[in-house]
Amino acid sequence: MAEQVFHPLPTVPDHPALEEHVLAAWEQEGTFERLREQNAGGPTFSFIDGPVTANKSLGVHTAWGRTLKDVFQRYKALRGFDQRYQNGFDCQGLWIEVGVERELGLNSKRDIEEYGLEAFARKCRDVVVWSSTELIGACKRLGKWMDWGNDYYTFSDTNIEYVWRMLKTVHERDWLYLGHRSTEWCPRCGTSISQHELAMSGVYQDRADPSLFVRFPLRDRPGESLVVWTTTPWTLPANVAAAVNPESEYGLRTNGEWVAVARYPDEELAERRLGADMVGWTYTGPFDELVDVGHRVIPWDEVSMDEGTGIVHIAPGCGGEDFELSQVHELPVIAPVDESGRFYPTFGWLKGMSTVEAADQIIGYLAGKGMLVESGLYEHRYPHCWRCDTPLIFRIADDWFISVRDLRQPMLDANATVRWTPEYMGKRMDDWLRNMGDWNISRRRYYGLPLPFYPCACGHLNVIGSREELEARATEGIEQLEELRRPWIDRVPIRCEACGEAVRRIAEVGDVWLDAGIVPFSTLGWQNPKWVPQGYATGAARGLTTADLPDHAYWEQWFPADWVSEMREQIRLWFYSQLFMSVVLTGRSPFRQVLGYEKMLDEQGREMHGSWGNMIDANDAFARMGADVMRWQYCAQPPDRNLLFGFGPADAIKRELLTLWNSVKFFVEYANIESFRPSWEALNLEGDLAPLDHWLVERTHAFVRDAEAGYESYLTVDVMRAYQVYVDDLSNWYIRRSRSRFWAGGDEAAFQTLWYAIVQMLRVMAPILPFVTDHLFRNLVLDGPGSVHLAGWPEVPDPDRALLDEIADVRRVVALAHQARATSGMKLRQPLRKLVVEGAPAAAGHADEIADEVNVKEIEFGAVEAELRVKPNLPVLGPRLGRELRAVQQALQSGEFEELPGGRFRAAGHELASDEVLVERLGREGFAVASADGATVALDTALDDELVLEGRVRDLIRQVNTMRKEQGLAVTDRIVLTVPSEVEPLLRWQDRIKNEVLAVEIRVDGDLAVERAG
Ligand SMILES: [Zn+2]
Ligand SMILES: [Zn+2]
16 A cells, blocks of 8 residues: 555534634644744734624524734735734723623612612623623634733723823813713613614614504684604603694694695695794693693604694604704603603503503593594604614613814714725715714713713812822722722722812613723723723723733824724624714724625525524534534625525535635645655746646636735625636636546646645635634645744636637536537437537637547537527616616517627627626537537537447446446446347447456357456
8 A cells, every 4th residue: 555645534524523623633733823933024014803793692693803914914924914813892882881780680770779789890890801701702713813811902091091092082172972862761771872882783673553543622613623653652741843844835624634635635724824934822731731831733854644634743852953953943842751761650540650551541542531532553663772682762861972163074084094895885875974973972872982971060070081180189989999890990080170079970871872882992092192001901801911012102003093994884883983983083084994884684685683593693504514614604695785604505516616625635635645745835836837738737827816905905705706716717627638647657737736725725715714724734835834824825827718718618518519519418428420619719729628528529610500599688678778678678579689799798788797688599401409608509409429439338338337336346346247138239348348347358248247357
């Protein structure tokens, strides 16, 4: 037996087991550390990781983004870039709080306060500790290379101080204010929800709410009333006005009800008036006995004629626009419900009821008073709390805001400098920046960034910018300040800088997007005079990380980020909050390039939900599909479309990965037989190559270049597409056409070429499939860099595109010939006389190869006689042409079109691309025709006796070889073949038969039989 140069490969790889081995090797050999050493001092590529919320184990959703980040960091590392690999965790806010509340069975803010804020804070930190440990473990398993142990945690005191400093700057520029307005509110969480939080996925859900038409009797017009429509009955006790569109016409129905004419066009109307004429009318409110307030008709241009009655019920305490109208028209503002969404005691029989409980009661009450016209249910998209899923209400609240008035334009300018992939996401950011309101930064919660605002009774607002400043101005409590956090910080009053009195902090904490948005400053040491070892490991982060607080020079080196990547939802969240803070602090964007991506759904295209049983835990996916297969799913996905993730697609990918696996396995088997020993030096191919070898080398170079273009434009999908075509060329063209060169004796050039191609391909795919590529690389490269990840990016010359186009044409012709055969029902084993090829001139020099591949005797390059039928591809062409489509359709139908190169056509003045038309060619009698992208083949399907016999010979050979296998004969065993007498005419080809079935003798006698030769 020959020496085994390479480890033999099993038929099918066990991805999870293989990956565990590779992980162990990386760990043992310090592969990642060696990579970083190798690149230290090289050109820099600055990546900043968006923090992942530390309240869960790794889900396959999060693994998508984590993979993309890892892929591009690995690619940049192969290209020699020195990089930062700091991972980040988001550690504060409702995410963490709501989880802990559930765990402890707490149902309200009062419950939390009774439980104790100190104990609650420690519980929250426990969640972060547990989750970050889980996430680090799972990310390692995913193959993500990061500087684990030096992670940033947004609940670090250092991070908090950086936000404080930013807020102080905002205050100094006079952008900070306390607003009093009606805002979206979660009654369960007891806090307002900001505009950008409403942009989070899952916030808007379909929901059926009551639909009510209610009569408001007019005071000075007996027997007449206004009719309004509402889906929130609980807001009726807060009604103060009814709005009409001053420009629209209203009519009095015969039953005395006023409604908009446009809403009731067929109604008989006793009187008509413009809305403007109704302004000032007064009416009796539905709850006048509970709330003593006047009601009147006001004008409002925004009143829509698309739904309801065209008269809108206005309750400024329960709606954003209503509140704005109250400012314009000096309407009273009635706030009916408290923080937990329950009616205040002043609301009589409604006292203590939730908004939901009150709905039915109110409907019954109105019916009893004769004010209800009609009630039913109304299906609509309604916002829910992004954290606890409770339907939101509007409520009056005092919140802290940052004014965007002066920041909007600078932010738009900064965004204009950013390169977004996909491009439309940059446009979305622009739209958001144009339309965003002031940033509501305060939340009435506990486990979050303490807002450093100390409003004094003297009227002065004190804003603290650092811990140092807090210590200097504290009047007491500094000694017990464990962390810059509630409850400890609440026990530290400061001295007012205006009047000298002791003043307390407001109770509110900050929006979590403050924590995440400050990261490009807090982790890079912006304006920090001296490098502080472990200076980031402060407050709650102490003991969890050893991250340093770098100095300002470091910040100068790494800011702005060259690249960041997150899902589309983050446009209004992390991308926005970073941009916001960066524009405040430096006037420019904190990132140069962004890769965004759409949503992940299950393989049927449904949202993934824990309660639907279709959520996939990453650990489950690692065990059942392996990390490489997951990464393939993520990377094959165009970022502008939703990813349908699941085990079904994973199985398909596993099968597809076998093409690569089998190619390497083929090489290993024969190379072992021949004891072929490649050397890393030989990666520079020299010497005489066969034409097919030469082609594969050029093809490999083209693949390297195509993949490079994909990576450089941050589109893994382009890399994957290039890979899939390349592997098909390698396996189904090069290897299949070269098989015999690897047999008996072996052809050194063939081994050398195949080894070269595989090794270069592994290097290209290493960022996407880090495990299987390294596993195979370590097997195939005996004296090289030890890991594919240390091998750098392959340097290749420009490929010979002319040669590649030639073989691409050959493969195209072969594929068309197979297609024509399939339509004729003629199997490939049946030799045919002739194939006529039109429109693939580059293939002309390869007639023999084509003939061999498609099993015909002769290839003729010339015109194919066929009738051409062209139809529009409606789903593609329809949207582009619109009304013009009809003319094009007619021209095509009547044959009035011109054929252009590349499968294009011109008809009715329009140029049609090859994918915009469906082309059919009908061949002459006796010919099967196939056509695509400008090339056409016609297969002569006529059979003569000679061809029929030859076809039978091939059938026989196949049958005998199947029998050999069934009888368990070794591939080298010789046989004696017995054939029945009717097969005798085939024996004209007996040498060929003997040769292909390894027969030493053929006997004619009885049934077909195979017997090992003695
Ligand atoms: Zn909530
Ligand atoms: Zn004061």
